[in-house]
């Protein structure tokens with residue numbers, strides 16, 4: 465999972481595209497915390513700045529003013545292929561015989577080895593070890609004169625999850641893979657960003673597409689922060705082309721077989737974002753209500769694991785009639801534990817992150833609502849923190865089904881043995897985490913909360929039905945482009 469944002473500001477605008485893109489990216493920080501970067505074009509040349517770290521430290525006020533131009537893309541990274549090193553930060557940049565390109569990628573490719581075999585010169589040509597770097601090289605090499613033509617030729621050979629934001633000298637281009645595993649939305653920037661705009665009430669340019677500024681964002685929350693109006697989702701299998709002074713263009717390169725990652729709605733995306741026409745806070749609240757029906761608990765309080773468990777806990781309390789209280793305080797500046805790259809960091813993270821409200825939990829029977837259990841170690845520590853704070857009983861309720869299968873489409877759960885549900889029964893998990901009872905929401909319950917058909921989503925980590933079959937050796941290959949190059953002869 466990563467965050468991508470692209471912006472095209474209209475000619476004559478008083479705003480640099482880099483400022484819009486960096487601001488939009490800021491709303492997507494939860495999608496990746498390992499690195500951040502912005503690439504810009506002034507119509508002639510691309511410039512790139514990227515570094516390891518959080519967005520606010522990488523894209524600070526000293527950097528942004530030097531990144532000038534009407535076109536910009538931005539990216540924050542959560543690694544699923546390649547280590548957390550500077551070279552692997554994005555956007556990528558490549559100067560090919562036909563074009564200069566910068567790319568931000570959300571997702572994970574599953575045929576990296578085959579693609580590598582088709583790259584002239586092989587891995588020695590890649591300055592980084594990500595699937596995105598490989599894709600950038602393939603696109604830069606493609607002899608088609610136009611970037612969109614190059615995409616149309618190369619993308620049908622690419623398999624797996626890829627939501628891309630591509631920058632060339634003249635355009636910002638948004639792409640979703642045919643399954644649309646990762647989201648991408650199109651927005652229109654407000655007219656106030658034009659300094660040459662005639663006097664008019666603050667608002668949009670509804671009938672003047674060519675004069676508008678446009679943006680692309682992983683989530684609608686990214687549009688909100690820059691004041692953009694949501695226009696529509698980029699469709700699976702679609703390329704959307706943004707150019708300064710023109711209305712957006714659309715090219716379809718593949719038939720859509722929609723399979724949006726359902727975990728985006730359960731947990732990853734922000735609760736104030738909208739997907740599939742639904743506000744995610746409301747979706748999660750309804751998941752909590754379903755959970756209360758499927759797994760009631762006799763407790764004094766319902767409390768969330770902050771922050772992501774809060775909407776489902778509110779729904780659980782509402783449906784059960786049990787009072788809702790907050791019993792854990794989250795340190796806002798410590799980041800998500802799940803998203804940090806190593807197990808040691810994850811284990812350390814939870815104690816940095818959460819502190820109990822002893823006055824609330826002491827002597828109480830608690831229904832503790834969270835949105836997922838991946839490895840189980842975080843939940844185990846939460847139960848232990850609450851017991852140490854004096855909780856009489858801890859009943860854990862999870863607003864998602866057990867994760868039995870790895871994800872190869874952009875979430876770093878590629879190794880089955882790291883998933884506690886893949887090797888333990890629910891009762892064994894309960895015992896491991898030290899809870900009095902444990903209940904997971906069913907797939908049927910998720911669908912009831914979504915009020916959408918199963919066929920619209922990927923549920924593979926819950927039921928093993930991968931929309932795009934995964935080649936066997938894609939498993940456990942996060943570092944496929946860092947393996948030693950075989951020496952011949």
Ligand code: SF4
Pocket residue numbers: 645724725726727728870871872873874875922923924925926
């Ligand atoms: Fe999302 Fe799970 Fe499918 Fe991965 S396998 S895309 S996490 S639903």
